Amino acid sequence: MFRSTPRTAAGALALLAATALLATACGGGSTGPVSAAVPPDSKDPVTITFMEAMSSGAQKDSLAKMTKDFMAANPTITVELQEQPDYGNLQTKINAQTAAGTPPTIAQVYSNWADELASSKVIVPLDAYVAQSADYKNFYSGIQNDLKLTDGSTWMWPFNKSVVVQYFNPTMVPQAPATWDEFAAAAKKATTGNVVGISIDPGSSSSPAGGTALLEIIAGSYGDQAFATDGSPQFTSAGVVKALDFLAQMKKDGSLSLGTNYPGQVALGGQTGAFDVSSVASYPFNLKAVGTKFTLGVAALPKGPSGAANQLAGTNIALFDKATDGQKAAAWKYLQFLTSAPEMAYWATTTGYLPVNKAALDDPAFTAYAAKNPWVVAATRQLDTATSLPPKSWVNKASGALALAIQDAVNNATPSRDALQKAQDSALKAQKEAQ
Template identity: 60%
Template sequence: MRRNPVRALATAVVAGSLVLLSACSGGSSTTGSSASALPSLDPNQQTTISFMEAMSSGAQQAALKKMTSDFEAQHPNVKVDLQEQPNYGALQTKITAQVAAQSAPTIAQVYPNWADELSTSGVLVPLDSYVASSDQYKSFYTGIQNDMKLRDGKNWMWPFNKSVVVQYYNESKVPNAPTTWDQFSQDAKSVSNNGVVALSIDPGSETSPAGGTALFEILAEANGTPVFAEDGTPQFDSDAAKKAMNYLVDLKKSNALALGSNYPGQTALGNQTGAFDVSSVASYPFNQNAVGGKFTMGVAPLPAGPSKTANQLAGTNIAMFASASDQQRAAAWAYMQFLTSPAEMAYWATQTGYLPVTKDAMNEQVMKDYVAKEQWLTSVVEQLDTATPLPAVSYVNKASGALSTAITSAVNGTASVDDALATAQAAAKKAASEQ
């Protein structure tokens, strides 16, 4: 999950957690519901902060450890305790448990829908005053700035590992990346023969929606209507959603689409039994490994739809917990800004495949050198200004899980497109009403 953050495949927050979180939301002079003057970091006071995160393996783990070590070298009075979790589901469960036990970390990776519930419970520090004090914010991409806010319009998060969706393709089968979804369909059908099925996706399940569901959500928006309204209202039975589902069904009937699990697009692309993989830009190093130099792998932005070129902003942000002391908050804020500084974001992007959240990172020499080799990255990074995240509402994962089931049933032919989406819409509305 952590290497392909198109979807937060997280377990649901345990029943009754809102009550527990509200009851255990103690803190210091600044509460979760208001913010006073920012605390300043005392360089003469030794401080330890904890960062609960899921960057626990591979290049992501190595890069975060180096960045943290470099921060500590610049701030010798601050120790950062990286509390690694194996995946996002474990991370959410651990955050919930520790907050309930009044032992919350100082900061943690969070998805916006998690932050929605946590902020309502009063256990997070609102970051408007912190953001106002930052000279970095103005250089963040528009989509990144929007993703820091919740439904109340306030900043509750600081960005960290962000990505969008791209198309990877086998240039020996598809010489040029399709620029429209109609062309994508034509190309996919033309190469689907002799044991090749152009595209494989994983919709996920009712409890864990995956990248195939993200693709459907992007297709719906490209056809004119996102699957969620801005306020989080499900719109699964719109004409645009039906067109998106029929698009997938048509690919399946033409033997150009297969459903699978555990990154099936990446596996098929690497095995040359597939021509495309539509997944997160953060999958790039993993797709390179899967391909292993057997052919030239192209990377390109997503095709345009009839209404727009849609994309989904994914990945996590960082939230600060109200139980932290003023000194810990000051240290955490210094660390959070260090992680998003241009030099660190350039390093993070070149090491992990995630995108830099700040435009200034593109001016760093290491980033210029990387872009010179990976020229596709320039147009992909620009989509951070327009890509839209799923709404920051607590029920979004459960509602999207209903879409996962709908995709599987419609594509496999066990339900009609209309019936599958109607069932998903009813389940999503129920999830929204129960929040």
């Protein structure tokens, strides 16, 4: 499972309540169009709240330090971190407070959450803010695209972003595969005794996981996206069918197994797996799992017949319209601080997430980190081309249908096209119900 993806069990549970809560959100936010203008700075003391889910480890410590440093440089601004234990609780809390008319000043959000919040007129469009940003031009193309909703406007500011890489055991895989065909061959060769090439977790219908994202990525490398840009599922397209055939064949070869709870990481660390395909945010966790058993290999994802494909994961930050002008101005200053080159370099080197600001690659802290981890530079540059799932509320449920299709084709040997047709029908139903 990808650690920075919204596809967690807790995250999916919150989706069930989102629509009902947001239906009443307008009463707690703006009664008319939200204010898009950038308010002037205020010299008066102001307190802002940041609702976030960086609740453990380096993520918690790094965000706390960055926030402390920001307040030291801006003594009239107090930033209160409203930590939530996970993304599911985060979304539930945002929706509940928004419906009550007491939202935070800013909050971590996934794009599909932002789509609902924007429709309810409770968050602020940021196009005017972007026009004043000195750093926006240094954001990678994929990041800039990820900040927009389907109306073409920018509604979010970037935060913890990642792409997917391949982790491998060099004693089993001497050289990182460059293509998916080479990957399948290497996994098959490494499969022997109690070793299975790779284990993935597709998740469930309510909580699709990293294995489902892997299918979507491989489909892209075969030339077809699982979703159209408007969020419509296109699961029976040739590239998606070929991607599922690819996974099903690996299962037949004995080099792929399905599991739960980070099975690739567990197998890699236990030396019963040759590969783990997951987010760059998994790097510190995989290092811990491997320990001193071997030197962990990391490389960019293999390419398919249509070239490289990757999926952008992680959250952005939304600014809520209920905030006062002074709070909005302070929040904007804080957001710019978080994505400045030095702070992005620090964030990346301490958490494993990628710096969204290109200038961070020249920061001394990042160059020192990259010298020890050369793969991170190539991974960061993939932020120019990585794509995210469409920001529509039904996409998570539709991906859940894909998770079931993977299980059906891989474990039950159901023909890929049949499994995907069933998933397509379910996804179209979810889309229709959401619209």
